[in-house]
Amino acid sequence: MAVDLAKVAKDRKIKYFFISFVDLFGVLRAKLVPARAIAGMQKDGAGFAGFATWLNMTPADPDMFAVPDPDSLIQMPWRPEVGWLAADLWMNGKEVEHCPRVVLKRQVARAAERGFRMKSGVECEFFLVKPDGSAVSDDRDIQEKPCYDQSALMRRYDVITEICDAMLALGWNPYQNDHEDANGQFELNWDYTDCLTTADRHVFFKFMLKTVAEKHGLRTTFMPKPFANLTGNGCHTHVSLWNKGGRRNLFLAKTGELGLSKLAYHFLGGVLRSADAFSALYTPTVNSFKRINATVTLSGATWSPNAISYSGNNRTHMVRIPDPGRFEVRLMDGAANPYLMQAGVLAAGLDGIANKRDPGKRLDLNMYEEGRRIRRIRRLPLNLLDAIRLFDKSKLARASLGDEFVSSYVKLKLDEWASYGRALSQWELDHTLDC
DSSP, X not given: OOXXXXXHHHHHTOOEEEEEEEOTTOOEEEXXXXXXXXXXXXXXXXXXXXXXXXXSOOTTSOOEEEEEOGGGOEEOTTXXXXXXXXXXXXXXXXXXXXOHHXXXXXXXXXXXXXXXXXXXXXXXXXXXXXXXXXXXXXXXXXXXXOXXXXXXXXXXXXXXXXXXXXXXXXXXOEEEXXXXXXXXXXXXXXXXXXXXXXHHHHHHHHHHHHHHHHHTTOEEEOOSOSXXXXXXOBEEEXXXXXETTSOSBTTBOTTSGGGBOHHHHHHHHHHXXXXXXXXXXXXXXXXXXXXXXXXXXXXXXXXXXSSSOEESSOTTSSEEOOSTTOEEEOOOBTTSOHHHHHHHHHHHHHHXXXXXXXXXXOOOSOHHHHGGGOSSOOOOOSSHHHHHHHHHHOHHIIIIIOXXXXXXXXXXXXXXXXXXXXXXXXHHHHHHTTO
């Protein structure tokens, strides 16, 4: 056992541990375990009833056990007596095939078999809103173009700096914080690292931000499009592939176009080829498609893709290449499951490498103004149902991510779509009550 959590608890004065996992809908679940019991939990896991979460199980299924990964330990900066642990799910002595963290770990293992290691970073946009969610929390944040507004950022100084200080203490190396393009919207950036660690940190970041915001009487939302007239919450993902030891960036090429190697372009080709089907992972809610298919917002741009395309340092495309040695996928939104979106990118990229997928020529144009005139470009799904159907039929998804995972995810998402379809909206009443 590489890390003895009982000893760590004693050395660091940790009294309690959260043993946590996220379900297929990205909901964070946990049990709070006293330090005296952590040795047993490290060996056998904490017991859960799987049916009580979004994991496509029934009440007849046996106990599910969340086995903590000791390497994921995060000691909460605002409550140092508590340690947080990401866990993998087991049942009947086997890993749960559709546990999101397990799905990602298997892609990481597939990459390692080929001598690859994916590193990634995420840009988590979020709104600070009033407790009832009805409006942004700052009544003075009303500019049409509020991006980088120093005064609005200063008015949320206490929340933003508490989070940034926490990330500094955790060694995440945060490097900038800003007010984003929508009123009440912010983004905090920290260093990229191995994709599994990035996903664990992404999960914890969302929990930490919500907790700290509540302490300050505010509410945080990562909802893709919480306000119809404002820019939505993206979760742009920066990707690079390294050698197995993690020391050499295999995407970087001094002589390659825009500083990318042939390997990088094959990986990109795979990402583009599967973007429509894997939208089910990247933009996973009904609300998601109100962000990527949005009309012009108050600021003048949605900053979201409207087609499957790539370019250089151009933010109107689904993928941009801002610097040599990496690219940014701009499709993901704030509702994306941190593990599943990383797993999707890696699975698609490995397929691109294996089959030497050609991403085609990049488009050096403004997609928001000229994109509709391009006839042969592939479009993103218009709604969640279309995305789920494409995902369900994807041979790559089933071959790489697993039949059981895909079937479980599709079943639950179709149930979600059916629930949405049964709901009566104000729009329907406004437009058809007198028909």
